[in-house]
Amino acid sequence: MALIEQILRQAINPFDSVNFRPGNFWQETQDRALTVDSIHREAIDRLAECLAWVEGDRRTRTILLCGDSGAGKSHLLDRLKQHFNDRAFFAYIGPWPDREFLWRHILRNTVDSLLKVPDGQQESQLLIWLKSFSIFQQRSLLDRLLGDRKAFIRKLRETYPSDLYNANEFLGVLYDLLDPEFFWLASDWLRGENLDDEDLKTLRVRQPIETEDAAQKVLANFGRISADTQPIVLCFDNLDCIAGTPEGTVNLQSLLNCNSTIHNEKLKNFLIIISLITDTAYNYVDRLQPSDLARIDSQIVLKPIRLSQVEELYAARLHPLHQQANPQPSSPIFPLTRQLLDCYFPGQKTNPRNALELGRKVIFEYKTGKAIESEDILPAFKLVWLQALQKTEKRVTRxxxxxxxxxxxxxxxxxxxxxxxxxxxxxxxxxxxxxxxxxxxxxxxxxxxxxxxxxxxxxxxxxxxxxxxxxxxxxxxxxxxxxxxxxxxxxxxxxxxxxxxxxxxxxxxxSLESIGYLVTYQNLFHAAGVGELVVGNRTPDIDSLERLTRESKVLFHCPLLQDLGWVRGDSIVSLEDRLLDFLIDLIATQQLIGRQVLIEKAMERFTELDAIEIDRAIDRMSGEARIQILDPTADQHSQLICFEKELKF
Incomplete structure (x- = not known):
């Protein structure tokens, strides 16, 4: 085993900002080993209490969740889902494209989330929700109903006599969800897809859900037949970047109108969480109508974290590297120290992002022996883009x-x-x-x-x-x-x-490839709009994101943009060129990295390449003097790679 000093110099910075961007908790999987349970524990407990209230009396509640940029609001929503997905169904609802489509956006995002399969389950939230109806507990009755669509609909109408919108068609679509042959078509109708006439006939419905009124009423149906089911938690997140008012403030009135409608219609079994940056929320309070304010049951503000919690955060990220060391470091946060935290945060508190950025800075300086001065964030942005694009391509299937x-x-x-x-x-x-x-x-x-x-x-x-x-x-x-x-x-x-x-x-x-580019940019746009995009040691706003996008030319290989004539780029970029760009960008952001670690990271990104091919690319870059291999005669696992000759250890 190696000394901790050698391990840290070879490793990727454990506080690398590429991993700082949260988002939709059904798409961005957080590493649970890096979660510190004590952080925002009070907020989790209060949200759990609100969920228990909804479970107890089925009355819908609305919670306003506030916190500074970087406080961990999106991460908290993910933790909430991880803790309580066995007690409730979770829906993530991001920014809407146009306020005239808000109800349709909420319905679509809710059904999309209900189609996700929770950890430890075999079926989607939607099927679990459907099968929690009381008739599914009566086996003999259910066996008769599943073969008779009309009887199924009739029994549900008897069981849930409340005023359902378009009851026969809605309940008929629920019946079709139970048939694997029609499940996805029925789901598309519930999402609000403008289906063709033949598909509508297959589902025995007259028309798609194509108006705000229809979307509102279909969503209301979920609340009207919810007496037997677990609550549905609607998590509105990243709202600070939605279209603003002429005065330049965030326009939340449409959402608050929706929230008031849900309460006024007495729709049951929803827990609504509206996540906002604290300044946005406080600046908007004065504009709230008293009736809208009355529909917010509770407000939860994320507080700064204590330095003892920062130490836990550091220890969680450094633990995998410390495990490889012999002897073990004297402190679980080495090379960071409590004295350093006291110096940087004299108030004894900070927010998680500031703590992580300090960790990144200290590790960088420890690895390289020099301070971060004027950091070129373009290589870091290209890596952020590449990681985001690859995640998008995995989840965008149509x-x-x-x-x-x-x-x-x-x-x-x-x-x-x-x-x-x-x-x-x-x-x-x-x-x-x-x-x-x-x-x-x-x-x-x-x-x-x-x-x-x-x-x-x-x-x-x-x-x-x-x-x-x-x-x-x-x-x-x-x-x-x-x-x-x-x-x-x-x-x-x-x-x-x-x-x-x-x-x-x-x-x-x-093509799907083109959609991947557009979706990736939109995700980064939303993150930048709420101050959650971290690139290197900066948090770019939307103007900076646009500039980085142009300078990096990451959109230049999008086929649709090429067809429109908006960009000029090669339609096909060779695998070798993409590999070399990745290696250069990764070395640029780390400044110093182990050769073996560089090979492993490249293999993660380019699964079609093996270690020998990547190793040859590194030798080629070294021969062209594009990089420096420190001590090239050493064992490959001990070699360090950098740009500057003066980095010698």
């Missing part, structure tokens, strides 16, 4: 995971980052379809883009009519359609109209 309005908003955000000339949303004059469009200027004039992935061909026809109207009114000099869903056949009116408006050059079919 384009219709996202609504058409969400996709258009993602494209708009990316266009802003790329500084596309005169970019504007809501290009189409038709109020129903304007949210599916944007416009920009190129050398020839205004170009309109429409993007709709709804499979319903009737809706597609009316979108084409809106495009025809824009063309006839000379609102643009060119139109582009983005759509991967089918267009219909020659007999369809929408297809005929499409043929008069678009050709193979103006109809772009996005």
């Amino acid at each position: 384009i219709r995971q996202f609504s058409s309005v969400e996709l258009m908003q993602m494209l708009y955000k990316v266009g802003k980052a790329l500084q596309i000339d005169r970019l504007a949303t809501k290009f189409l004059p038709n109020p129903r379809y304007t949210h599916y469009s944007l416009s920009y200027e190129n050398g020839d004039g205004k170009i309109g883009i429409v993007w709709m992935e709804d499979p319903n061909l009737t809706s597609f026809f009316y979108l084409m009519k809106a495009c025809e109207d824009a063309r006839d009114r000379s609102l643009c000099c060119g139109l582009k359609l983005v759509r991967s869903e089918r267009l219909g056949v020659q007999e369809n009116k929408g297809y005929k109209l499409y043929q008069t408006l678009f050709d193979r050059h103006s109809h772009l079919s996005p």
